[in-house]
Amino acid sequence: MPWPLSSAPSHPHRFLPPPSAPCLFLPSHPSPLPVSHSPVSPPPPPPVRPCRRACVHVHRVTLAAPSRQRLTPPPSPTLPSHSIRVSSFFLPIQRHAMAPFAPRCCALALLCAVLVLAGALVRAEPSTVTSDITMTNELFDGYTMTLDLSSSSADVVTVQLMNSQVSGKGFTVSSSRGGTPSSARLSMSMTSTTVTQSVITFSGVMPANSDIRIVATTGTLAPTQSLFDFRGLALDESVTFTVENTAVTWPKDSMNTGSILLINPGKNAVGIKSASGLFVFNATATRGASVVKVSTQSSFPITKGSALAIDYGTCDMCSSALLSIDVPLVVDSSSLLRVANCKVTGAGNGLLSSAGSTTVKDMSAYLIYDNVVAMGGLFSFQSGLENSGAYPFRVSDNSIVSFLSLRAPSTGIATGHKIPSEVIQSQSVGGDCVIGNTHLTTTSDYVGRGLNVNTIVDAWGASNGICVNAKCVPGNTRPGSTPPAGKPCTCQCSSTSHNPPFCTAVPDPMQNGILNAKCAVPNCATCDRLEPSKRCTQCNNGYSVNVDYQCKIIPTTTTTTTTTTTRPPACVAPGCSKCMPGSGTVCSSCRNGYTLLHGACKPNVSGAPGVHTASLAAVVSVVAALYAL
DSSP states (O other): OOOOOOOOOSSTTOOOOOTTOGGGGOOSSOOOOOOOOSOOOOOOOOOOOOBSSEEOOOOEEEEEETTEEEEEOOOOSSSOEEEEEETTEEEEEEEOOBOTTHHHHHHHHHHHHHHHHHHHTOOOOOEEEOSOEEEESOEESSEEEEEOOTTOOSSEEEEEEESOEEETTOEEEEEOOTTSOOOOEEEEEEEEEEEESOOEEEEEEOOTTOEEEEEEEEEEOOTTOOSEEEEEEEEESSOEEEEEEEEEEOOTTOSSOOOSEEEEOOSSOOEEESSOEEEEEEEEEESSSOSEEEOOSSOEEEESSOEEEEESOEEESOSSOSEEEOSOEEEOSSOEEEEESOEEESSSOOSEEESSOEEEOSSOEEEEEEEEESSSBSEEEOBOSSSSSBOOEEEESSOEEEEEEEEESBOOOOTTOOBSSEEESSEEEEESEEETTEEEOSHHHHHTTTBOOSEEOOTTSEETTEEOOTTSOGGGBOOOOOOOTTSOOOOOBSSTTSBTTTTBSSOOGGGGOOTTOOOOSTTEEEEOSSOTTTOEEEEOTTEEEOTTSOEEEOOOEEEESSSEEEEOOOOOOTTEEEEOTTOSSSEEEEOTTEEEETTEEEETTTOSOHHHHHHHHHHHHHHHHHHHO
8 A cells, every 4th residue: 555755855865754654764774763653743864874876765656647657756956867767657866975885775765666566556457349359257346348349340349248257346338439430330248147246337328239138147236236237328329238037136124225227327318219229128126126227317218219128027025116217207209118027026116116207209109018016006106396296197199008917906096196197199008907806897997096098908909899009119000900810919010120029110129038938058047038949048057158158067076985076176276265156267366465357366566567567677677786886
């Protein structure tokens, strides 16, 4: 740890030794000094022989940048100053008159300063992604990856992270498009990740035309932590971001717990725009706050053909609703909000809560269907500050709101209030909902429980024999027609540029949303929903996913006595005192004199980049030369 250095002396030949740094100011024949931790005046200065040769007196350490150390000499109005320049830092030498044996004293001072610099140069450096990269079995603790595709000439830049461990200060992916647009498309996957009391952060404006998938993330979090912190995250210009097969647990009796995915404010405007989508698929939160929480301090837009969807989510013993929106929400220009096939158990905090106004307009869709709430109400639409009524919920311009196949003890809507509050030239659809012990079959059944419905559909999704398109994006769908005999209504997209099954402008994971597809990969616990016969995303115990998405056995040592037993692998990582569970080469804790960096132990002296190692060697050579004088 760096120590404070004294201020410049009033006389160029007398230096007062600060108690906290005595090694830099040794006389030729130092006498013992009393040690005191009390705030008293420094002892009288010991005699210092006048210098005749170049002698180094270190005055102050200034950190000019994370990778550079600068030493500033004490000012002298009378003596010229020279310096020894070594790579990225220099050691100034003040010229003084000097006794014959003074250089050895000064060499000790210089060596002391060098050792302090050596310790300060050990750090984890961030990385910048400009081309393809694959990382496997990494331990991330305070690691930052910056996406910069502006200089790439490739059509696609592929980033693969597999079998990662995230702990401590976590893992951050940041992006800023800057002034130079890129023609490269980002394809990023993060597969089979384990998180221990840490956070994965995505921040900034993701590169245009990107496809980002985070699959099979598990872990345990501290009470206030969220698994994914989307800080100032903006998805704009055909960006698809999918988080799937996630399971996270918070401690029992926790207060102010986090969520699986938290959308926070940042330095740039937050939102989902221009045919982009955020999809949370098959996520389970146990004793957390929510699966998704939007807390951006300003309105959250889903606009210009974009989508936010939560499918097959589970909130067990959660302290808030499965989807919690703390700000005004705007869904417009043929966009989609969807909460489907979710369940809430163990607590009565509901499926969806809103603490701001809701606007659905310009042929957009707000779809709530196939959800189960075991306790309490479905919704919580909070009251505004200006009156006792709920915030307005307006639907207009040929848009649609659907409440289909819902099961709950109550709707959670206060008597006398209705959701939506206004429906203008649009449809509000209800069908097959059971609230309490009542199966709702008429518009008055829905309105009496606070759901402002103007159209009822049957089990096939039709009203009066015509498909209502109750799950489709209106701006991208052909008018409804008679459904095939014995088959449900489906969305008929008006253009091949729109994506089934619901005619979104952005590709929808529900097109391949088969959770129980047969997994054909050997030793695989969860196969990729896109290619269940070829790709594994999470292997059985004792196996890990390789770069080909197959399950390889984790190496172990076998000891045979009367029976054959399997033991954990020996920890053989250099400098390591403890390896990660199930690994003999990925370290979690280092011995003294080493620093942990991405699962490996780096020696403190040589752990800095090579340029600093060379610099250190050069400085030691200078010390030896001075000592020989």
